[in-house]
Amino acid sequence: MAFLPITCIVFFILGHQGKPQMATIWLVVASFFFYGWWDIRYVPLLFASITFNYMVGRKLEKSPGQKSWLICGIAVNLLLLGYFKYTDFFITTVNDIAGVNYFDLPHIVLPLGISFFTFTQTAYLVDAFRGEAKNESFITYCEFVTIFPHLIAGPIINHKEMIPQFISPITFKLDYENMAKGLTIFSLGLFKKVVIADNLAIWSNKAFSAIDALTLLEAWWGALSYSLQLYFDFSGYSEMAIGLGLMINLNFPINFNSPYKACSIIDFWRRWHMTLGLWVKNYLYIPMGGNRHGELMKMRNLLSSMLLIGLWHGAGWTFVIWGGIHGAALVINHQWRRLKYSLPQVINWLLTFICVVFLWVFFRAENVQDGWKFVTAMVNVSNIDASWVTLRKFLILCIAIGLMRYLPNTLDLMDKFHPSKKWAVIIAALLIYSVMQLDSYSEFLYFQF
16 A cells, blocks of 8 residues: 555655656656566566567667568567467367367466557557657656556557656646546545455356356346446456556546447447557557458458457457457447447347346356356246345346446546545545455456456
C-alpha cells in the first residue's frame, strides 16, 4: 500500500524542483520495481525486450520503410511471446494428434504482462516503419512500456498518444483535481474487484468445479456468475489503471465501456477490451485488406482477427473456440445489417447478452470437454430441478444484470464529477472497506493473459 503514495510524492517533488528527467527516471525505476515485486526473475527479460525494440525502432525512425528491420523486430517479439505463451499448447496439440506423449511439457512460467508489452512495442515498430513515431529518449521509451498502471494488464497504449504526455511540463505538476478524480476512479475500480468480483468468483468457481452434476438453473447461475465476475474484474482493473494514470496527470485510453449494454456483437466488441480491438483493427485487420476487397475478403479478415484475439487471451483450444465463434457471430451480424431489418432493441440486447454468456463458458472452462458439458447443461430442460437457494441467487443475478442495462458506468459519473466533501466521504469509505477486504484478494483475471 505504500508503493502508490511514495511513487506519487517523489515524482511530484522532483517535478516541482524542475527535474523532469529525474522524475521520469523515478517512474521507470518504480515501474520496474512494481513488475519485479510479482516475479523478479523476468525483470531482465522485460528490460532486454525494451532495449531491443528501442534499438530497432530508432533504426526505423531514421529510415522509415525498411522492411527488413520491421520484420526482424516483429519476428523477435512473436518468437518471445510464442515461446513463453504457446510452447506447452503446441507440444500438447502435437502429442494429442499423435496419440502418444512424444514430448514432455516444459511447463514454462508465463511472464506477467508479456502479451501487453509485446503488442505495445510491436505497434510502435509498425508506426516507426510508417514514419509516424518519434522517440525522445531511451528513458522515455522505458516509461512508455513499463509505466505501472498499464504494464500488467493493459490498456494497450499507443506511442503517438502517450509520448507527448510523458514529456509535457504539465505532467510534472501536481493537479489536485486530477488527483481527486483519479483517486475516485481508482477506489471505485478497487471496490468492483475485491468486493464484487471476488465474491462472485466463489459462486462461479463452485459451478465450474461441479460441471457433471449441474442442473439447468445451476448451470445458468454459474455462467451468469462468471460473466459478472469477469465484467467487474476487468472493468475494475481498467478503471484502476485510468485512475492511477490521472494521479500522475496521464490520460490512458478507455478500455471498457459497459459492454453488457451492447445490442449487437459488433457493439459488444466496440465496448469490450477496446484497446485490443483497436490494435487488431489497425495492425492486422486493415493491413490484411480490411473491407477494401469485397464482402468475402472482409469476412475472412474479420474471422482471422477474432481467432487472433482468442489466441491472444490464452494458449488453449477453448480460447480458439471462443474467438472463432465470436468471429462467426460478427460475420452473421454484418450480414444481418445488410438485410436492413431491425428487431426491438430489448430483443437485440437479450440475444447479444445470451450469446456472450454462452461463449464465456468456453473462456472459463479448463478444456473443450468441460465447456461442452457446461453449455449442454444450460440447454437441458429435462434437468431443471433446483433448490430455492439456487433460484434466489439466479434471480439476484438477473436483477443485477437488468440494473446494469440502465445505470450509468463509472466514467459516465465522472463526466459530472466535482470534488466535494460528500464525494470525499463516500470514496474514503469505499477505499477503506476495499482495503480491509484485501486479505481474501485474488489476482485480476487478465493477469494470466
